[in-house]
Amino acid sequence: xxxxxxxxxxxxxxxxxxxxxxxxxxxxxxxxxxxxxxxxxxxxxxxxxxxxxxxxxxxxxxxxxxxxxxxxxxxxxxxxxxxxxxxxxxxxxxxxxxxxxxxxxxxxxxxxxxxxxxxxxxxxxxxxxxxxxxxxxxxxxxxxxxxxxxxxxxxxxxxxxxxxxxxxxxxxxxxxxxxxxxxxxxxxxxxxxxxxxxxxxxxxxxxxxxxxxxxxxxxxxxxxxxxxxxxxxxxxxxxxxxxxxxxxxxxxxxxxxxxxxxxxxxxxxxx
Numbered sequence: 001x002x003x004x005x006x007x008x009x010x011x012x013x014x015x016x017x018x019x020x021x022x023x024x025x026x027x028x029x030x031x032x033x034x035x036x037x038x039x040x041x042x043x044x045x046x047x048x049x050x051x052x053x054x055x056x057x058x059x060x061x062x063x064x065x066x067x068x069x070x071x072x073x074x075x076x077x078x079x080x081x082x083x084x085x086x087x088x089x090x091x092x093x094x095x096x097x098x099x100x101x102x103x104x105x106x107x108x109x110x111x112x113x114x115x116x117x118x119x120x121x122x123x124x125x126x127x128x129x130x131x132x133x134x135x136x137x138x139x140x141x142x143x144x145x146x147x148x149x150x151x152x153x154x155x156x157x158x159x160x161x162x163x164x165x166x167x168x169x170x171x172x173x174x175x176x177x178x179x180x181x182x183x184x185x186x187x188x189x190x191x192x193x194x195x196x197x198x199x200x201x202x203x204x205x206x207x208x209x210x211x212x213x214x215x216x217x218x219x220x221x222x223x224x225x226x227x228x229x230x231x232x233x234x235x236x237x238x239x240x241x242x243x244x245x246x247x248x249x250x251x252x253x254x255x256x257x258x259x260x261x262x263x264x265x266x267x268x269x270x271x
Contacts, residue, residue: 002079003072004107008064018103020086023094024145026102027051028084032236033073033108038081039268040236041066043202048083051141056098057087065106072108080109080237084144115238119261122232122242122253125163125176127222128152132168132197140200152177163233165225165246168197173220176233179241180204181220184230184256189215203234207260230254240264 004012019025029048031038038044045062052059065083073079084105089097130152138145148166156164156177164177174192175181180201183190189211194200208215225231231243231251240261242253 002076002108002110004105005068005072007104008068014086014103014105015090017090018086019089019096020084020103020105020144024143025055025096026057026084026086026144027055027142028082028144029142030236031069031081031083032111033069033076033079033081035077036070036073038066038069040202040206043205044083044236047142047200047202047205048085051143052085052102054137054141055087055143056096057085057102058099060085060102060104065104068104068106072106076108076111078111080111082107082109086144112237118241119239122244123162124245125165125233125243126156126159126161126247128155128164128166128177130155130166131171132166132174134169134196136196139196139198140194142199149177163241163243166198167222171222173222173225174198179233179235179238181231181233181243182207183220183224183228184232184254185224185228187214187256189256190220190224190228191215191217192220193217201234202236203239203264206264207234210263211260230257232257232260 006014014021027048029044031044049059069081073081085102087096088100088103130148132148152164152166166174166177168174173181175198180191191204226249232240233243234240242257243251244253245251
């Protein structure tokens, strides 16, 4: 971490009674910031606002958040900035204060140095043994309780694989550990529905908006994954990363994946 603000003040600490620390009661956003300009800012703010509404939290003004993002990333050509909002409230007990103010934690982190390599060469993945719980009340939002991803990452580390794919309790394909997933079948794009678990990623939404006529959101089975012509994952920081293998099945880095990467790169240049 390079720099951190808590409620606008330079600090690396929160109260021990913080509800995000104690209960995972909050939400977060991870942004790609270049020369002080966060990419897809409004899309991130829209998702943050939707998450606050779902949890009954009052979202801070966007102008305040933007100022703090620019403060922690000042002087950096490229940075990853994380915005964490936790519900205000102290003392023991789960009972929340509804529609109250939030604790703001905004931190800047170094940008990964292997983005171009990942985009060019892709990664091999494996199906994680861990299954995501089905909980429609939390489906799609980027809440702070990420123990499933922590356990899946530990599993991945033990296996030596580069990436893990997550299924839900009914064995439908949901996502990678920290990215959304798309399948290419005969020039069409297929991505899992995220109404019961998983995170609706900002880049996923950007692709659905840009290629809506070619996209379909549905329950994705393992059979569909095995029949796919191409597979890629995506998130705000890494962009579009081809999947070259899942367990023992290989996939080419095909023309549709390269088309979407070129479209995304061109759009980023214009921002």
